[in-house]
Amino acid sequence: MGDAPGFPGAFLESLENDPASVAFEQGERRVRRGELLAMIRRIAAAMREAGLGPGKGVAVRTEVTPEAFAAHMAAHALGCRVVGVRPGYPAAHLAHVLGAGNDAVVVDRSTAAEVRGAAGPLEVLSLGPCPGAADLLAGPAGPPLAAAGRPDDVAVLAFTSGSTGRPKGCAITYRALRAHWAWEPDMRPPVVEEMARGFERYLLFGTLASLVVMEFLGACLVGGGTAVIAEDDGRPAFPYAIERYGITGSIATVPKLCRMLDLLRDAPADVGSLRALMVSGSPLAPHRLAEAVERLGPVVYQGYGQTEAGSISMLTPADIAGRPERALTSVGRPHPAVEVAVRDAEGRDVGTGREGEIHVRSPYLMSGYWDDPDETRDVLRDGWLRTRDLGRTDEDGFLHLSGRTRDAVMVNAMVVYAGPIERALAAHPGVDEAYVAGAPDERTGEAVHAFVVPARAQAAPDPDALREWVRAELGDGSVPRTVTFVPEVPVAPSGKPDKRALLALLAPHAGARGPGQGPEPF
Structure with missing residues (x-):
């Protein structure tokens, strides 16, 4: 990578090089790339004034808005450790996440009341006027930004849902994000580049605390696309927002995809604009994947990954068309930068065709679990991550999942x-x-x-x-x-x-x- 700028340097450069094109679309509102860059600089200047910089922790609990995304990028540009806070945490879990080494928390009007009771001594910063909080958007735009993140500092602390008893934080470094294809076009293998081109109009939903959501948002914006935040019209976004906004690319959980297929069977909608639909998050039954391809065309991708490891493998439309009997039961082939080994309980490679636990090595593995050295030692060994998933590889390099070692x-x-x-x-x-x-x-x-x-x-x-x-x-x-x-x-x-x-x-x-x-x- 040489002297290339650290994360998010390539992204900031992409905004500066194309200021007139639209980055975000939300109802009648259009936020151009130049406006987004000015917003990031304004928020970064206010964060710097609040004492934030390399090594400082910033939690972000907001709705999905251009301003919220700008807050994430501003904190990264300053070299902060960013904690995206998922909605729906019980009070004790929220307090645990906010207390994980953070110095400040960013809110908006919709989340301020929820966070204030759990924030403790943290400085509360807001996106817009909010009682008792400093407004990050009130000041002037700051100077041009240079990515200040130190390579081995934690860039993202991604917490789990909390179903383990309390949320676990996966620490992702600035070095790892600099190597990630979502934010660095020069890191994209051809198969990813082909998929990313389909995200010209990306349906953005969910939460920015999700690494997957941010991953594909980055792929969209760095590639010159527009992120569309759909307005709620009382109907499921899949498929009706796809039809209404001419969406070309999105991610979908298995439930979203299955519900869309059921709706399309009973009440057809025009989803012909789709060029890339990434299905991930849980196993998809082969018959449902085949149904999706038949109904939507050669636009369906399936991904396998973990918060700890990022994207591990991808099944492409070409894979499905070429070897459907094998591909439909798999989660595709590992990305070129990802090594996969299938090992037995003693840690020995079992070879092609035999089942074992999947281990992964790549440039964007987490560096460990936050404040949990015992769990970190259990899953990270000699540069390899134990996924705790069971599976096998076949002679064509496809990865097949069969279960989990964990309950x-x-x-x-x-x-x-x-x-x-x-x-x-x-x-x-x-x-x-x-x-x-x-x-x-x-x-x-x-x-x-x-x-x-x-x-x-x-x-x-x-x-x-x-x-x-x-x-x-x-x-x-x-x-x-x-x-x-x-x-x-x-x-x-x-x-x-x-x-x-x-x-x-x-x-x-x-x-x-x-x-x-x-x-x-x-």
Whole structure:
């Protein structure tokens, strides 16, 4: 990389080189690249005045707006450690994330009240006038920015959903982001460049705290595209915002894709503008992937990655067209900069075709978990990351996933761990034992199902009361889809609870969305 500017230097240069083109579209509003650059400089000047700079921590809890994105980029330009705060954290988790080495927190009018009670001693900065907070947009635009991030400093602290009991922070360095194809066009292999060209009009939704959302937003903007923030018209964005705004590219969770396919079957919409749709976050059934390709055309990509490792592999339309019988059951081939090894429990490579745990090495791995050296040592060894996912590679280089070494469920593209839910349920006075397992679900990828042995001395508690109990402890994402009462738990030959046998007890209607299940995240 030589003397190339550090992150986000290439992005700032792209704004300066094309000031007249539109970066963001939100309703009738258009924010041109030159205006976005001026906004970033203004916010950076105010942040610098507040004492922020290399090594300082800045949490950002806002809605999805051009100003919010500008705040992220301004903090990065100053060399800060940026913590995107996900919506929906319970109060204790929010306080934990805000307290993870941050010096300030950025809010907007919609989030100020939520954050103020958990901010503690942090300085509160706002995007626009807000009582008790310094307005980052009130001052003049600052001077041109040079990327000040030190290569080995943490650029992004990406926290998990908190379903592990408390959120874990994955530390991504400035060096890693400088090597990432999303922000650095010279790092893009041809297959990624082809996909990125499809993001000329990118449907932006969700939260900027998501590395995946930011990854594809970067690919769009650096490539000269426009990020479209759709206005809510009461209809699902997939497919109706695609039709209304002429969207050419977006990302979609498996639930979003499946719901769109169902809607298109009953009420067709014109989605012919699509050129690239990246599906990620949870396993997609082969028959659903085939249906998506048949309905949408050769525009469907499938990605596999982790917060700890970034994007690991990608399945392309060309892969699907060339070897559909093999490609449809895979998550594609690893990116050129990514090495994948499949190893047994002793850490030995098992070779092509055999199943084992997937290990990954790449320039953009996390440097570790924030303030958690034991967990870091467990997953990072000799430059390799243990993904804790099981799979195999075939003779054509495709990666196939088969399960997880960890007891987890992937709900709406979020990892939900069984242990904390089991502990929460078992703490209820009406419960003697509780076990949790996941099962495939077309709308949420997978769903959480709880199996409860009621306390012997009293009637079984109300299922909705148990769901609310879990919600209060762990948040919406961990709420079980179903709660099944059992007199005792079947035991496997190993002596452990037999969760497969428990799942076999589910009623045929168990896949329906229960009254206690939280809303979809997007």
